[in-house]
Amino acid sequence: xxxxxxxxxxxxxxxxxxxxxxxxxxxxxxxxxxxxxxxxxxxxxxxxxxxxxxxxxxxxxxxxxxxxxxxxxxxxxxxxxxxxxxxxxxxxxxxxxxxxxxxxxxxxxxxxxxxxxxxxxxxxxxxxxxxxxxxxxxxxxxxxxxxxxxxxxxxxxxxxxxxxxxxxxxxxxxxxxxxxxxxxxxxxxxxxxxxxxxxxxxxxxxxxxxxxxxxxxxxxxxxxxxxxxxxxxxxxxxxxxxxxxxxxxxxxxxxxxxxxxxxxxxxxxxxxxxxxxxxxxxxxxxxxxxx
Numbered sequence: 001x002x003x004x005x006x007x008x009x010x011x012x013x014x015x016x017x018x019x020x021x022x023x024x025x026x027x028x029x030x031x032x033x034x035x036x037x038x039x040x041x042x043x044x045x046x047x048x049x050x051x052x053x054x055x056x057x058x059x060x061x062x063x064x065x066x067x068x069x070x071x072x073x074x075x076x077x078x079x080x081x082x083x084x085x086x087x088x089x090x091x092x093x094x095x096x097x098x099x100x101x102x103x104x105x106x107x108x109x110x111x112x113x114x115x116x117x118x119x120x121x122x123x124x125x126x127x128x129x130x131x132x133x134x135x136x137x138x139x140x141x142x143x144x145x146x147x148x149x150x151x152x153x154x155x156x157x158x159x160x161x162x163x164x165x166x167x168x169x170x171x172x173x174x175x176x177x178x179x180x181x182x183x184x185x186x187x188x189x190x191x192x193x194x195x196x197x198x199x200x201x202x203x204x205x206x207x208x209x210x211x212x213x214x215x216x217x218x219x220x221x222x223x224x225x226x227x228x229x230x231x232x233x234x235x236x237x238x239x240x241x242x243x244x245x246x247x248x249x250x251x252x253x254x255x256x257x258x259x260x261x262x263x264x265x266x267x268x269x270x271x272x273x274x275x276x277x278x279x280x281x282x283x284x285x286x287x288x289x290x291x
Contacts, residue, residue, distance in 0.1 A: 001042050003075060006068050008035035009047060013065060014140070016054050069139040076142075076278060090119040093280040096132035097124055098146030099225050101267060104245050105161060106145060106288065113287045120280045128224055130200060136270050142281045144270040145288070149201030160268040160288065163243050165206060167254035167262075170236035174252045181259045185215055187239055193217035194229045194238040202226075202265055206241045209263040 011021035012032065022029040040047050047061035057065065076091060097106065102124070114122065125135060129146030136144045137153045148157045167184055173191075177183050193210075195217075196203045210217070221238055223229045226246055233240045234250040241263065247253065256262055269285065271277060277285070 001039055003071075005035045005039040005042075006071050008032050009039055009061075009064065010068050010072060012036060012048065012055060013057055013061065013068075016056070018055060066139075073139055073275070088119060089117045089280045089283060091278070091280055092121045092123050093143075093278070093284060094123045094141040095125070095281075095284070096127050096135040096141040096144040096146070098129045098132055098267075099126050099227070100147075100243070101145045102126055103227065104243075105267060109284075109288050109291050112291075113284055116287070117280065117283060120283075128197070128200060129202075133270050136272050139272070139275070142271070142275070142278060143284065146267060146270065147201045148266045148268050148270070149204075154273040155270050156273050158269040158271075159266040162264055162266050163245070165202075165209075165241045165263045165265060166244050166247070167239065167241050168230070168233055168247065168251045169239040169254065170234055171250055171252050172236055173239075178255070179252050180255045180257045181213055181215070182257075184239065184254045188215050188217050190218060192219040192221050192238045194221045194223055194232050194240045196226070196229070197222050197224055200224075205263045205265050209241065209260060212260040 008021065008025065011024050012018055015021045015024060018032050018036075019029050022032045025032065036047065043060060043064065045060040046058050047064060049056045049058050102110075110122070110124075113120075123141075125132075125141060127135060127146075129144075129149075132141075132144035132146045133151060133153065133155060135141040136155055145160075148159055151157070167181075169179070169184070169187060173187055174183065195206060198204075221232070223232065226242055229240050230242055230246040230248050230251070232238060233242070234248050244253075269288070
């Protein structure tokens with residue numbers, strides 16, 4: 001087996017499609033199929049289950065996946081160490097970004113890095129923060145940026161930003177009233193909260209604050225992307241607790257008054273504890289630090 005076969009295997013596994021893998025690899029679909037067939041012949045077993053609309057890993061494909069990921073990491077690290085020490089970096093840099101970090105924290109950094117290192121291919125994956133952390137653990141990305149929380153996984157988390165979360169409601173629910181926690185408690189008794197999924201760090205942070213404030217949501221609508229939550233709150237169908245950067249024209253902040261301090265969350269960098277960081281990754285980390 002050779003590197004072309006392994007990279008084709010990973011592309012199909014990650015894309016869930018032979019045609020999408022061909023697009024990512026910039027080769028034809030028959031070429032991808034041929035490489036997979038050759039690899040399956042050498043392994044002696046099918047690596048994928050071909051379903052009607054999707055391709056999934058077979059039992060043998062699942063067994064091969066960890067070694068294939070390590071193989072790709074080794075190729076990328078070899079490429080990084082043989083590029084010399086000049087400023088001209090090349091190669092592929094795999095980064096996982098939470099949707100919020102990608103849209104509201106890092107856009108200028110991404111632009112500046114792309115201008116400074118045009119020969120580095122930025123392979124970005126937009127995930128929720130918990131998925132981004134697991135992508136680092138599994139080795140599918142080298143860096144991740146998102147919300148930081150407690151974890152037992154072998155990663156190093158570096159806080160870079162802190163932000164306060166603010167209760168918000170649509171203007172029409174506040175007309176003629178003082179926007180304070182008393183009003184929010186009344187709204188919570190008749191309107192659902194719109195919050196991230198229960199397993200997320202942000203959701204757990206918000207729920208801890210709600211308990212402190214004595215606010216029990218009537219119901220919870222789960223939406224993973226914070227930008228989408230802000231838009232839904234603006235329609236008036238519910239309320240939420242969101243970063244201040246997501247304050248939309250149709251929203252009103254709820255004042256703290258005598259209630260508990262509003263919750264805060266940390267965002268930052270996640271890297272694998274035992275993995276060597278490539279020169280391109282180091283350059284991106286420096287770019288973020290110097291922003």
